[in-house]
Amino acid sequence: MENLQLPPKPEKSLFKKTRALIILLLVLALYVWTFVTIDIDWGRAIERSINNFHRVIPKLFSPDWAAAGEVGEAMLETIFIAFAGSLMAAILAVPLAFLAAQNMMGGKVTSTIGKWILSAIRAFPDLILAILFVVAVGPNAFAGVLAIAIGSTGMLGKMFSEIIESIDMEVVQAMEANGANKIQILFYGVIPQITPEFLSYAIYRFEVDIRASSILGIVGAGGIGTMIIFASSNRNWNEMGMILFGIIIVVTVIDFASARIRRKIV
Amino acid sequence: MTKNNSLTQKSIPLYPAKTKMQVTIIFLVILGFYLFSMIRTQEDMVGGISGALGNMYVVIEKFFPPNFTILSAIWDSMLETIKMAIIATTIAAIITVPLAVLSAQNITTFKPLYYLTRTFLNLLRTIPDLVLAVIFVGLFGVGVFPGILALTVFSLGILAKLISETIESVDMNPLEAMRASGGNVFQVIWYSLVPQVAPQFTSLVLYVFEINVRASVVLGMVGAGGIGLVLNQQIKFYNYPNAMTIIIVIFVTVLIIEYISNKLREALL
């Protein structure tokens, strides 16, 4: 074999090395802290699971068909909550998105304000919003609608503003050069570009909201969640099996339908 | 132009009559369903919508000012929630790897295996976090452990789907080259797939961590540990100023975590 030479060592700056080391140590410390201080009572968990396994799991797989009617009705209410909430959010999100998009309302200031509003809304988990609205309008499905509407506005507003920021601005410039006014540009240059994606995201959000609204019942905001709480506190696992079955069917059907519609739109 | 554009411009006779008809019908159906939903969901509401607006004032009065003296007492629970999210995200990130590879069409060429994993993951994703928590609490009793399990299973479904989509979008050329130079399956994956997927993987794990922090609020409500447990107690006792403090703490924590993970993500990509 010919005379082979080893490659030079890679040069890495001291700064990069130290930075990598510090990050590594921080992550390590975080994990050590997490696992050392987490309070899991293994003994009890194992003992409970041995006792409870046959009481819970087999029953989940033999749903209580007698409850089918009730589950169906609650699922329907869940769909109503999600639908009304998503539609409200889709409408509310539009002005906020235009505010937050950098290429629309002019200045960076309005865009920053818009983005802050949206991320503040998003920081509230749906359930917290539901708690607030249950206190405001009483424990009923409408509280759920409001919670979904506000919660989705945060997310949809963000998505919409990103869509607006990605449109082809040359079309807009061409119209400006034509002498079109702002409203005309909006209707002829901007809206045709954003409508398909807006619709697609709104429909996708409806998918997400079906899942979200199925849990709001635990704080009294209507839908199937109410049944979940009753079934769990009564330890009625057959009924829980039925509920689970209902949720899986509805979510699968809606996911499937929404995926097809979205594929057609975009 | 697609016909959807006419949704917003239907008063202008620029589009064929049939398209206009279709759009009008779709629009009316959506509107009708919306009105019906609104009526159905407001059926049991006392006082109607005007009463609700008045109530808003009552809410603010009830919740404010928040009682910040309990801050030190809820601190531990908030940390517990974060710890639950960390552990669950970590476990999910590990289990997700084989599942994501198996449910990526370009890697798993053996179709039955691909469809099996896909279906399993789709099924997993239909189950709400709350239901998982209720079932695990029923199995293991009240505590952190069922909460972690629920979060793990819940985030596994989301993470595996997102990562399998990332895998499906990688550049397949290097994989072919590694195969052509005699690498076995594991070497091909490690040398040409992992470097392509790693940054996106980390970013998605961070995203799922954010989701888990939010979700663990829900879990506490049914006895699965963390800050939700405390929040639930305060609400049951109608102790709204205390509840407001907890809500503010959650709000701030979520914002901070989002900020940190955004910074990390920017550094990665």
Place this chain on the structure above:
Amino acid sequence: MIEFKNVGLVYPNGTEGLKNINVKINDGEFVVIVGLSGAGKSTFIRSINRLVTPTSGSLQVDGEDILKYKGKNLRKLRTKVGMIFQNYNLVKRSNVFKNVLAGRLGHTGTLRSIFNLYSKEDKALAYNNLKRVNIDEKIYNRADELSGGQQQRVSIARVLTQKPNYILADEPVASLDPPTSHQVMTYLRKINKEDNITTIVNLHFIDMAMEYADRIIGMRAGEVVFDGPVSEVTEKTFEEIYGRAIREDDLRGGAEE
């Protein structure tokens, strides 16, 4: 030695990729396969390392029929037969050195390769090959920071690190400009002569085929329609292979630059 005996390949959708191919390629030859796109050049080349599998006949590499190879045998064959691709097929996010070391995968155990435990010899070999194609100063750059020609040189180094007896090159210069194309072909030619590695290259540029090949095989519609030393080839031969008059885009040009 590579020997195709009555080799045919029918794709699952029914199209015939190869029709009754009978070709013998001797050790140390530099063979260029020409033909229009879709003529079966790629299928021909990929049969040799079994990235595609012929459906009839027998294909012998060093006296063994490789068509029945599976698993370990197949990987062993592939370590012996290196391949260079049109799009370089480097891992863009990995650095050059790691990409070149990947050529040793077939010789390295799974665990060792996962933890980057390459022997000193392997590392030295990889570095030396980078030097041979004059790209050693880019050793720790990420692959996507390199130009197309540089990336193709890295992929040549990768193949050399594999220590193959045969090199297959599938349209190695199709994505490059004329001067870089000549540079890459020159390296391939040099390696062929210095290391006595049998080299089979797919090209659709007539002038490049004439300039670098010892022997030219012409393909049309999955069949070999010409096979002979470069001295026997004229413009008429190409017109027969292509089934039409020669056009300007069949030439790469730029040899003088």
